[in-house]
Amino acid sequence: MASVRDVRLLPKAHLHLHFTGSMRSGTLLELADKYGVHLPEALKGGEPPKLRATDERGWFRFQRLYDMARSCLREPEDIQRLVRETAQEDVADGSRWLEIQVDPTSYAPRLGGLIPALEIILDSVDRATAETGLPIRVLVAANRMKHPLDARTLARLAVRFADRGVIGFGLSNDERRGFARDFDRAFAIAREGGLIAAPHGGELSGASSVRDCLDDLRADRIGHGVRAAEDPRLLARLAQSGVTCEVCPASNVALGVYEKPEDVPLRALWDAGVPMALGADDPLLFGSRLAAQYEIAREHHGFTDEELAELGRQSLRAARMPAAALAEALADVDAWLADNPAAGPRAD
Structure with a gap:
């Protein structure tokens, strides 16, 4: 079997990861024991639960599991550990x-309270960056299931903490509920404050939800966006505007948006020239982290190492990294691609 480059060594940016959903399953079990929280069997086994969120009942179950896991984060040290x-x-x-x-x-x-919670999160981010060397930023996300006035409050809070590590503003939860335009003022506040606009769209709802994010929220990036593949004109628009889709292949399959990994339209977006940033979404519930998304592209969609390298570059370019850090990361992508694993170790 021919050697292949290790995708774990490919430099990349991770732009679609939810807070509680990033938790290790072992950490969840320990925190649940610490606080006497009775977890449902779906969260106890160390394996991702069986999910299908394409109907209301399935989405409710997904949210219930997520909320149960979040209930185990109770003290600042829990937040610090998670980050x-x-x-x-x-x-x-x-x-x-x-x-x-x-x-x-x-x-x-x-x-x-709201402000102390965000301060604890941002302090934890600073600590984790100092300990691991990984630059981390926070994207504050409003909940589509709540009133748009709540979103405006969060947008103002996000702008207030822009100099502390908040980099963007999002809109999450079930995109089949409500209208993107209801949140237009919140996104205007965020944009005026210099934040990235990155709402969810085009996962549970079709191409129209992506279009709404572009038209009504003036999105810089789209969380998911894969259903844009159902509309060639929309794909062309995304490509022409350079709006990056934060594609989460394992998540799409786990939630039943697509039946199999090969059904996720990675090739359709790629062939149309739509920039992508692969993301893990919620590893706690979907069972795979960042590098595994690149493995899906390789194994199920036939992406070559040259194409995987370009996916890494696209993710880095979509991040709001300092210019020097971006240049260094892009050079390291080239170095990853220049390495020939089939050649074996060099003789001295």
């Missing part, structure tokens, strides 16, 4: 830049 371990996992997978997405209102009741 530190997440950074360690990302470093092992070749990440040079991590943007982790969080709705601080979900953690506020146990951490002293």
Whole structure:
């Protein structure tokens, strides 16, 4: 069998990762024991639960499992541990830049309020960066299931903490609910404050939800976006505008959006020239982290090492990295590609 380059060594940026969903399964079990939380069997086995969120009942079950896991994060040291371990996992997978997405209102009741919760998260990010060397930024995400006024509050909070590590503003949860345009003012606040606009769209809902993110929220990036493949004109628009889709192949299959890894339209987006940043979404629930998404591209979609290297570059370019760090990471992508694993070790 021919040798292949290790995708864990390919420099890349991780731009689609949710906070609680980034937790190690072993950490969840330990925290549940610490606080006497009775976890459902689906979260106990160390294996990803069986999920299918293409109907209301399935999405409710997914959210219930996520909320149960989040209930085990109760003290600042729990937050610190989660971020530190997440950074360690990302470093092992070749990440040079991590943007982790969080709705601080979900953690506020146990951490002293909305502002203290975000401060604890940002302090934990600073610690994890110092310990692992991985630059980490935070993307504050509003919940589509809540009132748009709540989103405006979060947008103002995100802008207030832009100099502390908040880099973007998102919109998550079930995109089949409500309208993107209801959140346009919140995204305007975020954009005016210099933040990246990165709402979810084009996963549970079709191509129209991607179009709404572009038209109504003026998205810089789209969380998921894979359903854009159903509309060739929309694909062309994404490619022409350079809007990056944060594609999460394992997540798409785990939630039933596509039946098999090879059904995820990675090739359709690639062939149309749409920039992509592969992401793990929620490793706790979907069972795979960042490098595994590149393995899916290789094994199920036939991406060559040259194409995988370009995927790494696209993710890095979509991140808001300092210019020097970006240049270094891009050079390291070239070095990864220049390495020939089939040649074996060099003789002295």
